[in-house]
Amino acid sequence: METEKLFYHDPYLCSFKAKIQLAKRDEQGRHYVVLDQTAFYPIGGGQPHDTGTLDGMHVDDVKEVEGELRHYVDESFEFGKEIIGEIDWKRRFDHMQQHAGQHILSAAFEETYGHKTISFHLGKEICSIDIHTNELMDGELHKVEELANRIILENRPIETKWVSKDELANYTLRKELSVSNNIRLVIIPDFDYNGCGGTHPNSTGQVSSIKILHWEKQKKNIRVYFVCGNRVLKQLEEKHGVIQKLTASLSAPQEELEIAANRVLQQSKEYEKSISELKQKLMHHEADSLLSQATLIKDRRVVKSVFQNRPMQELQYIAKYITGKTSDHLVLFVNNADKKLQFVCASGESLPNDMNKLVKRVLPKIDGKGGGTKHIAQGGSEHVITAEELMELLVCEI
CATH class of the missing domain: 3.10.310.40 (Diaminopimelate Epimerase; Chain A, domain 1)
Structure with a gap:
């Protein structure tokens, strides 16, 4: 089965009908099925796989192995059976927000400072990109984040287009392609042109927002951690909860928490020193x-x-x-x-x-x-x- 004939790249197709073309076990004894068409996205390109159900049976993994798009399930299916597939939309949309947000953030780094993105990881809670530079200032992060969120607020379209190798000359791609056939471009007009097979929303506004959390040196590069969309709200809720608890524990308002925490830490060091001297x-x-x-x-x-x-x-x-x-x-x-x-x-x-x-x-x-x-x-x-x-x-x- 040729992958390009499937329709898993359609990000909004979450319910579909299909027929079982293959039902087997892999080398580890796990049940999997291959469908004649599917809306499940397999793991790849920095994006995790979809989950969902096939006729109510949970699909916990989807991957492409030797040309087969395998849907891993708990039990076997009958060959030729027609089934109804359902995608976990909440998970799918989260991945769409994070993946599109990464495109925008990477383009913002390159647009503002010429820093190219060399890798992307879409984690369960936090995402990260490695950018090709060995130095980064907090002020630079602020400018990049500001540009990325401006692109989101402008609600630009996110277009997908299948092109041939000869047609690539019409586009200024941000990075080299890893394929030479069945090339799928994800385009944010006048901002980002990128070869990608992942799922994305149809406009930047649906990404909602991007927040850079922190960064660290990673060999000769810089790893930037960030969240997009609903994850921004989750981070805000979690961090605000921590701040509220610290405010009560330290008897200090939010704007004075750092001073209060440093005071407690200093007292703790003095107590530890006194205890050490007494123990000695x-x-x-x-x-x-x-x-x-x-x-x-x-x-x-x-x-x-x-x-x-x-x-x-x-x-x-x-x-x-x-x-x-x-x-x-x-x-x-x-x-x-x-x-x-x-x-x-x-x-x-x-x-x-x-x-x-x-x-x-x-x-x-x-x-x-x-x-x-x-x-x-x-x-x-x-x-x-x-x-x-x-x-x-x-x-x-x-």
């Missing part, structure tokens, strides 16, 4: 207490303790604090965490003990992993032994 003092006190309980083992002063679910960063800090305060002590800490055993070994500068070698001797006996330096090392394993047994093992390997 507590760990110093804990370290001093542990140091006072050091015991003599193999002619070494050893500070050892078993902890329950302590962050390793804290144990490493306490161990370093002790060995920094006194150069002739060893530190052996074991942490009994929920999912595994962890341990930290540290030695003072004046001791000959190598903590990394100590850890390497212990790890094979507990099927663990770890390592470190001469003065501090750490490791961990599954609960193959108890925390107390691990401590005994560390003491034996001193």
